[in-house]
Amino acid sequence: MPRLDVREIPPVNRHDKIHEEFDGMDPGETLTIVNDHEPKPLYYEMAAEVPAFDEEAYEVRQNAPDEFVAEFPKTED
Template sequence: MPAETLDLRDVPPPERHPKIHNAFAALDSGETLQIINDHEPRPLFYEMKAEVEAFDAENYAVEQRDDEEFVATLPKQ
């Protein structure tokens, strides 16, 4: 179960990544952040993998629920 869930579908795009990074930074080790997005968050995955040492890329998961709903789980090491 995620420690926090962010529904970003109504958040303006320039505000999304900072909001995600802040929420992820507030997690404890072993917790996960779940985001709900209107597109596949592939750029976010690569950004997190390159810039956030505590991001557990091996256990990242994304599920497409419909055309405009993607749920991604971002685990913290």
């Protein structure tokens, strides 16, 4: 399962890197993102623009004040 810690990536470049990683995944895989904030804007962006994003199976948990782990699954279709 691909995992991407974006905390070290400049914020302006994060979404492009995430989309690149997601696009390279096989259907049925889940991209795990580690971020310093809850990625709600990314969730809404993915839901609106990426048909392969399985928004129903999206999950996020907060492990620390500056550590959010989000699961972005890719549909199997």
